[in-house]
Amino acid sequence: MAVYTDVSFEELKLFLAAYDLGEPHVFKGIAEGVSNSNYFLQTARGSFILTLYEMRVEAEHLPFYLGLMEHLSQRGVCCPVPVHAQGGRMTGDLNGRPAAILTFLDGVSLRRPQPEHCQLAGRTMAELHAAGADFQQKRANTLGPSGWRKLAQDCAASADTVAPGLRELIEDELAVLEAGWPSHLPAGVIHADLFPDNVLFVADRISGIIDFYFACNDALAYDLAVALNAWCFENDGAFNITNGRALIAGYQAKRPLKREERDALPILCRGAALRFLLTRLYDWVNHNPAALVRPKDPREFLRRLRFHRAVKDAGAYGL
Amino acid sequence: MAVYTDVSFEELKLFLAAYDLGEPHVFKGIAEGVSNSNYFLQTARGSFILTLYEMRVEAEHLPFYLGLMEHLSQRGVCCPVPVHAQGGRMTGDLNGRPAAILTFLDGVSLRRPQPEHCQLAGRTMAELHAAGADFQQKRANTLGPSGWRKLAQDCAASADTVAPGLRELIEDELAVLEAGWPSHLPAGVIHADLFPDNVLFVADRISGIIDFYFACNDALAYDLAVALNAWCFENDGAFNITNGRALIAGYQAKRPLKREERDALPILCRGAALRFLLTRLYDWVNHNPAALVRPKDPREFLRRLRFHRAVKDAGAYGL
Numbered sequence: 354m355a356v357y358t359d360v361s362f363e364e365l366k367l368f369l370a371a372y373d374l375g376e377p378h379v380f381k382g383i384a385e386g387v388s389n390s391n392y393f394l395q396t397a398r399g400s401f402i403l404t405l406y407e408m409r410v411e412a413e414h415l416p417f418y419l420g421l422m423e424h425l426s427q428r429g430v431c432c433p434v435p436v437h438a439q440g441g442r443m444t445g446d447l448n449g450r451p452a453a454i455l456t457f458l459d460g461v462s463l464r465r466p467q468p469e470h471c472q473l474a475g476r477t478m479a480e481l482h483a484a485g486a487d488f489q490q491k492r493a494n495t496l497g498p499s500g501w502r503k504l505a506q507d508c509a510a511s512a513d514t515v516a517p518g519l520r521e522l523i524e525d526e527l528a529v530l531e532a533g534w535p536s537h538l539p540a541g542v543i544h545a546d547l548f549p550d551n552v553l554f555v556a557d558r559i560s561g562i563i564d565f566y567f568a569c570n571d572a573l574a575y576d577l578a579v580a581l582n583a584w585c586f587e588n589d590g591a592f593n594i595t596n597g598r599a600l601i602a603g604y605q606a607k608r609p610l611k612r613e614e615r616d617a618l619p620i621l622c623r624g625a626a627l628r629f630l631l632t633r634l635y636d637w638v639n640h641n642p643a644a645l646v647r648p649k650d651p652r653e654f655l656r657r658l659r660f661h662r663a664v665k666d667a668g669a670y671g672l
Numbered sequence: 673m674a675v676y677t678d679v680s681f682e683e684l685k686l687f688l689a690a691y692d693l694g695e696p697h698v699f700k701g702i703a704e705g706v707s708n709s710n711y712f713l714q715t716a717r718g719s720f721i722l723t724l725y726e727m728r729v730e731a732e733h734l735p736f737y738l739g740l741m742e743h744l745s746q747r748g749v750c751c752p753v754p755v756h757a758q759g760g761r762m763t764g765d766l767n768g769r770p771a772a773i774l775t776f777l778d779g780v781s782l783r784r785p786q787p788e789h790c791q792l793a794g795r796t797m798a799e800l801h802a803a804g805a806d807f808q809q810k811r812a813n814t815l816g817p818s819g820w821r822k823l824a825q826d827c828a829a830s831a832d833t834v835a836p837g838l839r840e841l842i843e844d845e846l847a848v849l850e851a852g853w854p855s856h857l858p859a860g861v862i863h864a865d866l867f868p869d870n871v872l873f874v875a876d877r878i879s880g881i882i883d884f885y886f887a888c889n890d891a892l893a894y895d896l897a898v899a900l901n902a903w904c905f906e907n908d909g910a911f912n913i914t915n916g917r918a919l920i921a922g923y924q925a926k927r928p929l930k931r932e933e934r935d936a937l938p939i940l941c942r943g944a945a946l947r948f949l950l951t952r953l954y955d956w957v958n959h960n961p962a963a964l965v966r967p968k969d970p971r972e973f974l975r976r977l978r979f980h981r982a983v984k985d986a987g988a989y990g991l
Contacts, residue, residue: 364783
């Protein structure tokens with residue numbers, strides 16, 4: 354949670370000259386987002402987020418992310434919409450970084466979502482999947498199974514310092530997942546990071562979905578598996594089946610899962626847990642103590658992965 | 673620039689139960705302030721800043737700071753106003769920290785203020801001094817001359833690693849300032865930290881003064897000396913006399929300086945430069961690399977101090 358790239362008011366004014374947004378009234382760095390620098394911007398025309406894309410979001414994928422948000426918004430999904438500069442472009446250069454202005458959405462993210470919130474999140478995810486069906490651009494899931502082995506290799510030497518036996522567990526898990534990963538599930542555009550952080554609520558209704566910077570084309574049910582990992586575990590590591598049932602029910606109210614998706618849910622959940630275990634582990638062992646961000650504890654997802662390894666079928670998730 | 677104390681939405685809701693502010697619509701940590709954690713909060717009732725006071729602002733002084741803002745605001749100074757909880761109190765406890773909600777002010781701070789901005793800043797400072805004249809609470813300037821020697825001692829061992837000869841220069845300076853520091857200048861409530869960061873502008877007019885957490889009772893002209901240090905130096909260390917002239921003229925348009933204040937201006941400027949040199953030096957040599965804040969370079973104020981040492985009279989500042 355940090356602002357990596359400093360932007361002065363004077364630099365902002367120069368950048369805004371290419372937009373029809375009027376005089377800036379408020380401009381504050383916000384402590385949000387691990388990979389990008391975000392500023393809250395208010396002008397006579399409304400409230401916006403100015404994002405400077407740092408390392409992790411590769412500039413080449415910005416047309417996909419920004420185009421997707423515009424596409425989804427046109428189909429009724431509440432998400433930030435990129436503001437076009439004069440001439441139509443959606444990004445510019447600001448202090449050496451690609452930067453974009455997006456509309457700001459009201460809403461707060463929950464830390465301890467209740468079943469009714471999970472149900473709404475599931476339903477909104479299904480709506481997002483439907484709205485994304487005719488989006489023309491494609492982006493492979495670079496943090497899907499094809500990316501995990503490389504991440505695991507980069508962390509292998511330090512893994513056991515984080516948890517004894519972690520290196521071997523990851524190796525075992527990679528072998529199982531690579532052998533059994535389903536390849537013919539219904540696919541489309543997925544959010545791929547729909548944690549409670551990225552779902553905004555106003556008065557117990559969803560006001561917006563944010564942070565599409567992991568969105569990609571992949572199995573739709575994998576998105577649900579990510580959300581089961583993200584919304585349905587207690588702080589002590591226990592799975593909350595009431596939340597799980599609500600999330601899945603909310604999803605199925607809009608799009609019933611097919612038989613093969615139900616069957617695949619346990620392995621998809623294992624994969625999703627491994628994905629966040631690996632990226633957190635990478636950030637943990639490569640953490641620069643002078644960085645302005647505290648890395649998240651990877652062991653949280655180790656506990657979740659252990660839960661999924663013991664699961665026999667999708668009934669364990671409340672399906 | 674960081675959020676030190678994490679506040680979840682659920683914790684916020686509990687805290688807000690004591691206020692009549694309605695449902696929160698927006699709640700975001702903002703990357704502002706070195707000592708406190710600040711959140712931007714929007715409810716049906718308006719926009720606010722929620723501040724959690726961390727170490728440096730001692731809880732015992734909060735009634736002074738918050739009472740002062742309320743007092744100044746009632747006398748026409750645009751500054752944040754503390755929101756009273758039901759029952760009247762201005763602070764509460766949030767996650768183990770004293771916390772307060774203040775009204776949010778539109779406006780952006782300038783990085784490179786022009787003479788017209790300096791003039792407005794000077795004028796607003798004089799208005800602030802007038803408005804504070806009948807404020808009843810008192811707070812001594814703990815970062816005035818009586819506090820400098822202790823700071824200097826705490827940094828002495830490391831000072832020369834920051835700049836060769838710095839330890840001796842600080843010792844010399846302390847001797848000169850302690851011997852010659854003026855003690856009978858017109859005094860009152862001063863802001864004591866009126867840097868461009870703390871002055872908000874909308875369309876080239878001042879929309880607010882913020883961050884009163886160094887405010888205290890001291891010589892009024894010392895506040896002007898702080899501002900001369902803060903508003904009138906170029907990045908390369910050169911004094912910008914056009915800015916200095918505008919700042920002083922703005923101040924004098926509302927409150928002409930007395931003869932003894934003009935005479936004292938050079939030593940007050942030296943003292944103000946030493947104050948920021950010392951606090952920055954302290955933060956620099958005691959910096960914890962795992963902290964979420966990057967310390968500011970103390971050498972910036974070493975250059976300013978060197979300028980003031982060569983000054984013969986207040987004419988050098990544009991007076």
